[in-house]
Amino acid sequence: MSWITGTAPASATSAPVNLFPPSSSSAPARYSVLPPHYTRLYYPTSTSYRFTRRSRQPLLSYTLSSLPSLPHLKDAFRALPFHLSPPPIDHDHSFFTQDTVTNADDRISIEAFHSDDEALDAAEKGAVVVDLSHYGRIRVGGEDRIQFLHNQSTANFECLSEGQGCDTVFVTPTARTIDIALAWIMKNAITLVVSPVTCESISKMLEKYIFISDKVEIQDITKQTCMFALVGPASNQIMERLGLIDLIGQPYGSHKHYSVNGKPVTVAVGNVISEEGFSFLMSSDSAGTVWKALVAQGAITMGSGAWETFRILQGRPAPGKELTDEFNVLEAHLWNGVSLNKGCYKGQETISRLVTYDGVKQRLWGIRLSSLVEVGSAVTVDGKKVGKLTSITAGKRASEPFGLGYIKRKAASKGDTVIVGGNVVGTVVEVPFLAQQRVLSKT
Known part of the structure; x- marks a missing residue:
């Protein structure tokens, strides 16, 4: 209709x-x-x-x-x-x-969000709730769903069971990055949370690789669902006030099903930007009630502008920026979503060679800048180009310019000084999302 x-x-x-x-x-x-x-x-x-x-x-x-x-x-x-x-x-x-x-x-009527600076402060010292309903949700069902996703992305799905979750990366056959997905293993399906700009293309890509004998069903459930992220060091206190205490301290990706003020909701440890905090996944019918409950318990509302600034400050790579066919999955430093011990999967040969022969020549870093500069600007050391700026934000109170960029491994690393865009001084720094990644080896 x-x-x-x-x-x-x-x-x-x-x-x-x-x-x-x-x-x-x-x-x-x-x-x-x-x-x-x-x-x-x-x-x-x-x-x-x-x-x-x-x-x-x-x-x-x-x-x-x-x-x-x-x-x-x-x-x-x-x-x-x-x-x-x-x-x-x-x-x-x-x-x-x-x-x-x-x-x-x-229903929730139109309401003003807190200012970006208030929200960013709360993300550091309190708790914020962010509406991520525009992010894609893909439901992978069918008896062969585990083996199918095991073969189509970088994580080891065969070692997971119901109630667990993980990050997995969708890559090209040569291990170039498409997107990171947050995956939850549910009773009847696997739910994938992906970027809003890749949901349609990933759905089509997965459908393309379903063979006639495969018992796999791909369904985009974005419009039938809503999703919120609860972020910040006070997230546990919010969960306690809501009575959702048994997820606190559980591994990243763990999820359970609850009722919040009479509305069914799936809650998971972590979100698309951090292994800390929580994600709330629910039907559209439940969204208003859950949103109001989180705000009533002290969560500050964060808008899209502050969320993009927070993404950059946290160092979470995004499709079309840090995740493109120009960079491979290990250059993006997405080790937590990669298995080196499972069977054949798309991009495996390239990833295996990169690890075996120490072939990762550059990696993604945070760069603290002296002033704003355009995305795409060259990163140089001693006058030689060694990388490229991929994202930038003015930072809190528009006074703390910060960017993400790829830099050659032998040219600079944490604490080193670089020049961006010809005359802007930058300091290479570690960022929380990438710092959480645990580098793997064949041994």
């Missing part, structure tokens, strides 16, 4: 939600919390609801007038958004393709 987006009139804020509106252009409004910090209004322009098989091919199509004669389908359809047992992401969404309806009481 198709939908028209618009702005909610004041009179609509208390209107009841009607899952089966009449066949009329004046049908009652439907509300969604994706993302949670503003309200989106939908008007149905078609009264046909389609049901699909797991293969995503149309199975049946009914109009509302036919549903009364099929009470079992009508009841199932009405129950779907509201009666999924946790985890909502681990349920088989593919049979019904209806968008989730959000109760009016769970």
